[in-house]
Every structure is written in structure tokens, then in C-alpha cells.
Amino acid sequence: MNNIDTHFSIDDYLIPLLPHLPSGLFAAQALSNIRSIARQIPGLASSFFGFESPLGIVDARADFLLCFKPTESGREILSGHHDSLHLPNQYFTTPAWQRVKAFSETWADPNSSLYNKVENTWLEFDIAENQPAIPLPSFFFGTYSAIQAKMPPHQHQWVTGGALKILLNNTLPIDTQRQLLTCFNALPDEAYVFQVGTMLARETDAVRICIRGIAPEQVVPYLLEVGWSGSAEELKELVERLSGLVDRVDLDLDVGATVYPKIGLECYLNMQPKFEPRWARFLNGLVEKGLCVPEKQKALLAYPGYNHERMNTDVWPKQLLTMSTLLGAHYLSMIIRSIHHIKIVYQPEAPLQAKAYLAVTHSFLDTASLKTLDMRTLPKPTQPPSQ
Numbered sequence: 001m002n003n004i005d006t007h008f009s010i011d012d013y014l015i016p017l018l019p020h021l022p023s024g025l026f027a028a029q030a031l032s033n034i035r036s037i038a039r040q041i042p043g044l045a046s047s048f049f050g051f052e053s054p055l056g057i058v059d060a061r062a063d064f065l066l067c068f069k070p071t072e073s074g075r076e077i078l079s080g081h082h083d084s085l086h087l088p089n090q091y092f093t094t095p096a097w098q099r100v101k102a103f104s105e106t107w108a109d110p111n112s113s114l115y116n117k118v119e120n121t122w123l124e125f126d127i128a129e130n131q132p133a134i135p136l137p138s139f140f141f142g143t144y145s146a147i148q149a150k151m152p153p154h155q156h157q158w159v160t161g162g163a164l165k166i167l168l169n170n171t172l173p174i175d176t177q178r179q180l181l182t183c184f185n186a187l188p189d190e191a192y193v194f195q196v197g198t199m200l201a202r203e204t205d206a207v208r209i210c211i212r213g214i215a216p217e218q219v220v221p222y223l224l225e226v227g228w229s230g231s232a233e234e235l236k237e238l239v240e241r242l243s244g245l246v247d248r249v250d251l252d253l254d255v256g257a258t259v260y261p262k263i264g265l266e267c268y269l270n271m272q273p274k275f276e277p278r279w280a281r282f283l284n285g286l287v288e289k290g291l292c293v294p295e296k297q298k299a300l301l302a303y304p305g306y307n308h309e310r311m312n313t314d315v316w317p318k319q320l321l322t323m324s325t326l327l328g329a330h331y332l333s334m335i336i337r338s339i340h341h342i343k344i345v346y347q348p349e350a351p352l353q354a355k356a357y358l359a360v361t362h363s364f365l366d367t368a369s370l371k372t373l374d375m376r377t378l379p380k381p382t383q384p385p386s387q
Contacts (some may be wrong), residue, residue, distance in 0.1 A: 001339070006042070006043075006044050006084065006085060006319065007045075007084075007085070008041070008042070008043040008318075008319045008320075009038060009039045009040070009041060009042060009043050009083065009328060010038035010041040010043055010045070010046065010066065010293055010319050011035050011038035011040075011310065012037075012043050012317035012319070012320075013038075013043065013049075013317065013319070013335060013360065013362055014038055015315050016307060016312045016315050016316055016317075016335060017307075017337070017360065018031075020303070020305065020307065020337060021303075022298075022299035022302055023060065023298030023299075024296055024298060025053045025060055025062060025296060025299045025300070025303065025356075025358070026051075026058055026060055026062050027053070027059065027061065027062075027337075028366045029062035029129060030061055030062045030127050030151060031062070032061060033127045033128070033131040034051075034062065034064045034127055034265065036131065037125055037131075037135045038062060038064070038137075040087065040088055040091075041066060042073070042077055042082075042085040042086075042087075043317065043319065044073040044077070044085060045066070045072070045073055045074040045077045045078075045085070046066050046067050046068055046069075046072065046074050047361065047362040047363065048067040048069075048359070048361050048362070049064070049065060049066045049067060049073060049359075049360050050064075050065045050340060050354055050357060050358050050359040051063065051064060051357075051358045051360075051362055052064075052065065052124075052356070052357055052358075053066065053290035053296065053355065053356045053358065054353065054354075054355050055286065055291060055293065055296050055297075055300075055342075055354040055356055056259040056290065056291050056292060056293065056297075056353055056354055056356060057293065058293050058295060061127065062127060063124065063125060063126050063127050064124070064125045064127055065122055065123070065124045065125075065357075066122065066123045066124075067120055067121075067122055068122070068123070069119070069120045069313070070107075070118075070119075070120075074121075075104060075107055075108050075121075076108060078101065078104035078121070079098060079101060079104035079105045079107070079108045080101060080104075080105070081105075081108055083272075090133075090134060091134055093134070094134055094136065095169070095200075096136045096137060096139075096200040096201060097134070097136075097137070097193060099139070099166065099167050099169060099200060100123070100137065100139055100167075101271060102166050102178060102342070103121070103122070103139070103141075103163065103166045106162075106166055107121070107141075112162075113158040113162050114163060116144065116145075116160070117143055117144055117145050117158060118141050118142070118143065118144070118163070119141075119142045119144045119225050120140045120141070120142045120144055121140065121142070121198070122139070122140040122141070122142075122195075122258070123137040123138070123139060123369065124137060124138040124139075124140065124197075124201075125137055125138075125201070126138075126201055126202075127218065136200065136201035137199055137200060137201055138197060138198065138199045138200050138201045138202065139167060139197060139200050140195050140196065140197035140198075140208070141163060141195070141197070142194055142195050143193070143194065143196075146190070146192035146193065146194060147159065147184050147187075147192055147193035147196075148184075148187055148192045148193075149185050149186060149187040149188070149189070149191075150189065151184075153181060153185055156180075156181060156184045156185075157293060159180070159184075159196060160172065160177045160180050160181060161177070162197065163196070164178075164180075164196070164207060165209075167198045167200070168198060168205075169214060172207075173205070173256075173257065175256070175257035176205070176207060176256050176257060176374055176381040177256060179226075179227070179255050179256065179257060179258060180184065180207060180209070180255050182226055182227070183209060183226050183253070183255055183259070186222060186225045186226050187211065187220045187222070188213075188214055188215070188222060190213045190214075190215075191210050191211055191212065191213040191214040191218070192211070192212060192213055192220075193210065193211055194210055194212050195208075195209070195210035196208070196209055196210075196324055197209075197210075205256055206254035206255060206260055207254070207255045207256070208252060208253070208254055208255075209252070209255060210250060210251070210252050210264075210266070211250060211251040211252070211253075212248075212250045214250075214251055216239050216240060216243035216249060218250055219235070219236075219239050219249075220232050220235055220236045220239065221253075222355065223235070223253070223259065223263070226259050227258055227259050228253070228259045228261070228263075229258075229259075230261045230263065230346075230347075230348045231259060231296045234346075234348070235263065235346055236302070238265070238344070238346060238352075239265065242265055242267055242344060244266065244338070245267070245281070245282050245285065246267040246268055246269050246278070246282060246291075247268055247269050247270045248267075249265050249266065249267055249268075250265075250266040250268070251263070251264070251265065251266075252264030252265075252266065252342075252343070261347055261348050262345065262347040263345070263346045264343050264344070264345055264346075265340045265343065265344045265346065266342075266343050266346075267282070267341055267342045267343070267344060268340075268341045269319075270284070272304045272338055272339065273300075273304060273339065274304065275300050279301065279339070280301065281287040282342070283297045283300065283301070284297070286342075286354050289352070290351075291344070291352055291354040292354055293352065296356070300339060300356055301308055303337055303339060303358060304337050304338050304339055305336075305337050306334055306335065306337065307334070307335055308332045308333060308334040308335070308365070308370070309321055309324060309332050309334075310332060310341075311334045316333065317333075320333040320362070321333065323364070324364055327364055330363055330366050330367050330368065331364045331365065331366055331367070332364065332366075332367060332370060333362070333364055334354075334362070334363055334364070334365045334370075335356070335360060335361070335362050336359075336361045336362075336363070337359070337360055338358070338359045338361070338362070339356065339357075339358060339359075340357040340359040341357050342355070342356055342357070343355045343357065347362070363382075
């Protein structure tokens, strides 16, 4: 990196994307607010980020998500340990950012329990019309060693007694710790927790856990076992209906002293809409049930694709052009757009809601691969959490 100017921002990735961000999903003000945050985040911090869009309203709001991995510079930038790249000093005058930094400092310490267990972290920004001067993030972390019931209970202590205590400034209530351990220990054999989060930017003490590998028929029995008090029959019918439409359904739940009633069901299809007709059928069903407005259905189907430096040389970040040149003439800097998943939010005695999670991935691709690239399955290097 010695020959490269590394002082560029996430907004430099966004500039080539702007013509490909449908107005039906990104209102001008929302996009402006996202870009104001992106300008403050060094470009080398993350090559994978995305957006969250509520589908049931015409208003084109969009929230902003950023992934940080130890294989890139994100961990060092968040912890303040990078030699030359930093977040704005004023960020760390707020408790939320102070906790992010404390977590990242521990994560960067080879002697800590987090160092070899945390695979990635996420910052999630709620984008409002009147954005605060210092954007406040919610924070998630993903694990290398998945949290599973077949692990001895003491192996989960690094989450409840370590990671979460740092993020919550040693205020994780003992009842929440016990309920989390109950949720971990009750997981079905093939299921695991892949993301854990705290809504630092919101007025809630709940901890979000995201579960993968749980079969549709296991969802309701699992929730009842951990003390969930919602309508079993209603949720069972919803899970069965969704699982018949998609390739996988993951489960999100909020945990405090009890398991909260609101449930998230993340719906995945393995291929992108151009090559997967079930996307259109799935979204048609959401429109019919009033969970997605037609304008956003159309915009979602138009979103996936890619562009590379030779298609947009005039607006491509010069630092990325330099990097691809150093890799050799056979490599191109490429930005890939994909629908990651759709989340259906269930809450007893409340209307269902649907949200889309859109991914953006930057990578360097050799030109030989570009010739055969059909984008049937777009790269998904890291799992974005769902708020």
C-alpha cells in the first residue's frame, strides 16, 4: 500500500453506484444523508456494505450498514490503531462510539477472547430526514466459532460475560444474561447464532440474536421452549408459507429478561432475480398482501448487477484504479449490487412488515472470470444483520 494514496472514503465507492440506485428505494435526502456518513468512513475500512429499505411505504427511506473484517483495515480503524486512517475525533465524545471503540480495541488484542472468535462487526445507521451531526450506530458482531447448543455452556460466556458487557458498559442485566444462555442452550442440533447485536442508537436494552440452520418446523417449538409468548399457530402458519417460497428462512429475536414478542424472519433465495423466477413470485405475493408497494417491487428487481472500472473510468475512485494497475492488466476493480434477503417482521396484534436488505461488494476480478460471469449467484462475503 506504500505507493497508494489510502485517503479515500466509502463515499468514493458510492459515486459510481449513483446511476444504479433506483429513486424508488433511495430518496434524494436519504441518499444525501447516507453519503454524509460515508464520507467520514475511510474507504479501506470496508469493501462490503449495504442498505435497508422498508417495502410497505412509498417513502423511499433507506438505512445504511457497513461491515468490518479483520482481513481488511476496519478493525484497526474502529479501534484507533491504524497508522494513518481514523474516524472523526468528535464521534468518540458519544457513549455509543466509545463502546464501539472499546469493543474494537479488545477485538484487536491477540490475547483477548474476541480476537479469534469475532469474524466481523457491523455498524448500522438509522437514516432520518434531520440527521444528527454525529451519526449514532447500532452494533453487531458475527462469530467464527458459531454459538451452538452442543457447545458446553461455559463456552458462551465470552458473549454474555465479555463482548456484550463491553458494548453495554458493564450494564448487561443478570436476567438478560440468563435468558441469552437459555436461548443458546435450547438451539436445535443444526442451528447456530451467527450474529449478536445491540441497538446502541435506540432506546432499548434488548440484545438481538440471529439464528441460522433452524428448520421451519423447529421455529415455533424453539421459541416456546425459550419463553416466547406470541401466537404459536399464527407464526407457524407464516413460517410454513414463507419457507415454501424461498430457499432458507433465518430467525431473529430480541432478548431481555424475556424473549420479546417481535420476531424477524429473514428470507433468502440463492440466485438473483434475473435467474430466479421465484423472486418475482415472492415479491408479487408481498404486493398482494400489502407488504410491498409496486414501486419498490419494480425498483428491487432493477437493482442487482455490476459495474467495473472500464465502464465508469471517469468516476471510479483513483485509489482503486491504482490498486488494480498494481495487480496487473488482467484485473479490474468491480462493484457488485445484489439483493441479500427480505425480512418479514412478525409482531402479535400488529400488521406484518417487510424490509429489503441490499448488498454492495467491491472486489478485484480477473478479466478471464469477467468473460464468464453470469451473475447467477452474486458474492455474499459476509452476512449483514437485520435490524
